Amino acid sequence: MRSLNGYEHDPAAPRTLQNPWTRERAQEWADARNHFREPVFIEGHPYAHPRVSVPNPPPAEIQIDGETLHLAHYGTRGAHYSRTPPPVERIPQS
Structure with missing residues (x-):
C-alpha cells in the first residue's frame, strides 16, 4: 500500500x-x-556505477561519459566492463 x-x-x-x-x-x-537490468561494474572501481545499468544479456560495448567500455565478464553479480578492448583472435594463414 x-x-x-x-x-x-x-x-x-x-x-x-x-x-x-x-x-x-x-x-x-x-x-x-x-x-530486468544488470548493475555495471567498471574495472578499478569496487562498487557498481550509480547511474548506469544494462539489459540482460549485456551489450559487448557501452559508452559512459564519452568513454567506450568493453564487456570483460558477466556473472551473477552483474556485468563487468574494462577500458581495454578484448584481445584479437589471430587466425593462422595456411
Whole structure:
C-alpha cells in the first residue's frame, strides 16, 4: 500500500488509497519491473556505477561519459566492463 500510495497512507483506513496511481503509471511501473537490468561494474572501481545499468544479456560495448567500455565478464553479480578492448583472435594463414 505504501509503495503505491507513498507516505500519505492512512493506517486507520488501510484499504483506502489517498492518492491512487493512474492506470498508465501503474502499467509503466509494472513494465519497468519486467525488463530486468544488470548493475555495471567498471574495472578499478569496487562498487557498481550509480547511474548506469544494462539489459540482460549485456551489450559487448557501452559508452559512459564519452568513454567506450568493453564487456570483460558477466556473472551473477552483474556485468563487468574494462577500458581495454578484448584481445584479437589471430587466425593462422595456411
